[in-house]
Amino acid sequence: MESVHLISGSQPYVNEVVFDCGMLDDKKMVIKKICCIGAGYVGGPTCSVIALKCPEITVTVVDKSMDRIAQWNSDKLPIYEPGLDEVVRECRGRNLIFSTDIETAIKEADLIFISVNTPTKTFGNGKGRAADLKYVEGAARMIAEVATGNKIVVEKSTVPVRAAESILNILRANNRPGVSYQILSNPEFLAEGTAIDDLLKADRVLIGGEDTPEGHAAVEELCWVYEHWISRTNIITTNTWSSELSKLAANAFLAQRISSINSLSAVCEATGADISEVARAVGLDSRIGSKFLQASVGFGGSCFQKDILNLVYICECLNLPEVAAYWQQVIDMNEYQKSRFSTKVVESLFNTVSGKQITLLGFAFKKDTGDTRESPAIHVAKTLLDEGAKLHIYDPKVEPSQIVDDLTHPSVTEEPESVKNSITIHSDPYTATMGTHAIVLCTEWDEFMVLDYERIYKGMMKPAHIFDGRKILDHDRLIKIGFQVQTIGKRLARPLITRTWGSPYQA
Numbered sequence: 331m332e333s334v335h336l337i338s339g340s341q342p343y344v345n346e347v348v349f350d351c352g353m354l355d356d357k358k359m360v361i362k363k364i365c366c367i368g369a370g371y372v373g374g375p376t377c378s379v380i381a382l383k384c385p386e387i388t389v390t391v392v393d394k395s396m397d398r399i400a401q402w403n404s405d406k407l408p409i410y411e412p413g414l415d416e417v418v419r420e421c422r423g424r425n426l427i428f429s430t431d432i433e434t435a436i437k438e439a440d441l442i443f444i445s446v447n448t449p450t451k452t453f454g455n456g457k458g459r460a461a462d463l464k465y466v467e468g469a470a471r472m473i474a475e476v477a478t479g480n481k482i483v484v485e486k487s488t489v490p491v492r493a494a495e496s497i498l499n500i501l502r503a504n505n506r507p508g509v510s511y512q513i514l515s516n517p518e519f520l521a522e523g524t525a526i527d528d529l530l531k532a533d534r535v536l537i538g539g540e541d542t543p544e545g546h547a548a549v550e551e552l553c554w555v556y557e558h559w560i561s562r563t564n565i566i567t568t569n570t571w572s573s574e575l576s577k578l579a580a581n582a583f584l585a586q587r588i589s590s591i592n593s594l595s596a597v598c599e600a601t602g603a604d605i606s607e608v609a610r611a612v613g614l615d616s617r618i619g620s621k622f623l624q625a626s627v628g629f630g631g632s633c634f635q636k637d638i639l640n641l642v643y644i645c646e647c648l649n650l651p652e653v654a655a656y657w658q659q660v661i662d663m664n665e666y667q668k669s670r671f672s673t674k675v676v677e678s679l680f681n682t683v684s685g686k687q688i689t690l691l692g693f694a695f696k697k698d699t700g701d702t703r704e705s706p707a708i709h710v711a712k713t714l715l716d717e718g719a720k721l722h723i724y725d726p727k728v729e730p731s732q733i734v735d736d737l738t739h740p741s742v743t744e745e746p747e748s749v750k751n752s753i754t755i756h757s758d759p760y761t762a763t764m765g766t767h768a769i770v771l772c773t774e775w776d777e778f779m780v781l782d783y784e785r786i787y788k789g790m791m792k793p794a795h796i797f798d799g800r801k802i803l804d805h806d807r808l809i810k811i812g813f814q815v816q817t818i819g820k821r822l823a824r825p826l827i828t829r830t831w832g833s834p835y836q837a
């Protein structure tokens with residue numbers, strides 16, 4: 331790779347730049363070693379797939395957490411992701427390395443992914459909204475300190491628009507002879523639970539770079555990596571800022587759909603319409619599409635909320651209050667949905683759950699992951715614990731210690747010992763439901779659809795309640811068994827009340 335001079339801060343916000351990446355076979359590429367800083371939900375799976383598909387490239391995934399790296403090198407990987415074990419087993423020790431030796435990996439790499447966490451700031455300027463870039467900054471400083479030669483540095487983490495400029499400023503500040511950088515934006519669109527499939531069959535790969543010959547060359551290098559398994563037509567190239575903003579926009583659009591359908595679920599419960607029928611009818615319009623219209627207890631996960639809050643903050647900083655308020659509503663609606671569902675549980679149990687035994691089925695933020703970050707189950711559990719309930723929790727993949735950590739976190743309780751005494755974590759759904767007054771289903775695990783509910787009913791206190799926060803159970807069958815059933819966006823097991831149009835509706 332040739333040495334390059336960088337022009338910082340001179341790129342326009344708009345203007346799509348389309349680079350010609352050519353065909354894989356025609357190119358002479360120099361990327362032999364890749365380093366990925368951050369061995370988390372993104373860095374681990376992404377680099378495992380790159381190693382799988384690019385056997386001639388050595389991929390080293392580094393992390394400052396010795397614990398995490400030890401797990402990546404063990405038989406029990408630190409994250410649960412269908413298909414991941416197989417990929418890691420095939421590549422680890424061949425061209426996939428997990429290490430805590432960050433310096434060496436940076437020095438040796440031609441291309442460095444920054445794949446560290448970018449949580450919401452919890453203090454200072456932008457508290458509660460802005461992305462905290464301290465880990466990105468830490469990674470950039472480390473690169474600036476130890477890098478030799480020419481490096482392509484790739485933002486894989488989700489960052490605010492123009493973050494690349496700040497990274498570049500850090501990298502260039504050291505100004506050591508013989509060292510030069512190109513910075514690219516290459517946001518990740520994988521979803522947890524389907525990460526390997528999403529990576530292998532990505533709808534698109536997005537790469538943003540500088541509109542300079544050196545920038546084009548760097549984009550081409552990264553295109554070449556992906557072209558090992560992604561068709562060129564699915565690799566989109568843009569200017570850096572468009573790429574950064576597109577990631578925030580994609581998450582905002584996805585979350586907006588969930589908030590839209592969830593807002594209508596409240597209308598359904600008040601009127602007798604069924605949100606599944608509404609979603610089907612609306613989604614069959616090919617302009618709208620049927621995906622991401624599953625009404626739920628609310629969206630969770632580490633990114634939707636943080637990325638929209640980040641977008642809102644950016645809009646406020648850009649003096650665009652109307653735009654900020656528009657996207658803020660997506661978050662507000664999600665909060666409303668989580669509270670609405672939790673309140674419904676309490677109200678249905680005679681408005682008091684004090685001392686009652688309640689089962690939470692599912693604690694992860696969605697099925698097929700052990701991740702609990704921003705899980706709606708935490709919100710539901712907090713409400714029930716605040717009301718004095720005793721919780722019995724079962725999730726097939728979440729570690730018990732994680733559940734305890736989540737529910738004793740200062741944002742959830744000021745009395746962690748009392749919470750510990752109020753929760754029991756089970757390794758089996760049948761013991762978790764034995765003797766309890768109600769089941770609250772928070773995660774849509776497939777196994778919850780095929781449980782023996784007759785057996786469960788027999789073991790529960792009567793009346794036995796089920797609150798299906800994911801709309802996955804066979805409600806008619808449950809009602810026949812004897813359960814009092816409630817769900818999202820549909821009235822069940824309550825007498826049909828004839829109403830006059832125009833009269834106020836009750837939930």
Ligand SMILES: NC(=O)C1=CN([C@@H]2O[C@H](COP(=O)(O)OP(=O)(O)OC[C@H]3O[C@@H](n4cnc5c(N)ncnc54)[C@H](O)[C@@H]3O)[C@@H](O)[C@H]2O)C=CC1
Pocket residue numbers: 367368369370371372373392393394395398432445446447448465466468469472486487488489518519520521522632633
């Ligand atoms: N989790 C997901 O499904 C997706 C996440 N993203 C974005 O990707 C980024 C990473 O997310 P996750 O992988 O979920 O985070 P994570 O928290 O699972 O992993 C981040 C890792 O980076 C390590 N780290 C932080 N600073 C470091 C440093 N200076 N040197 C070495 N290691 C360091 C941490 O120890 C941690 O293991 C975030 O910006 C997120 O928004 C994007 C798409 C999907």
Ligand SMILES: O=C(O)[C@H]1O[C@H](OP(=O)(O)OP(=O)(O)OC[C@H]2O[C@@H](n3ccc(=O)[nH]c3=O)[C@H](O)[C@@H]2O)[C@H](O)[C@@H](O)[C@@H]1O
Pocket residue numbers: 488518519520521522523581584588621622623624625626627628629630631632633634695696697
């Ligand atoms: O940036 C990220 O972190 C990622 O965020 C989401 O992925 P993820 O959060 O892993 O999972 P999703 O499948 O999007 O689900 C998010 C939440 O929305 C909920 N959801 C999803 C879809 C739906 O129709 N209804 C619904 O309530 C899920 O149960 C879950 O709680 C996006 O789907 C990814 O494209 C993106 O890369």
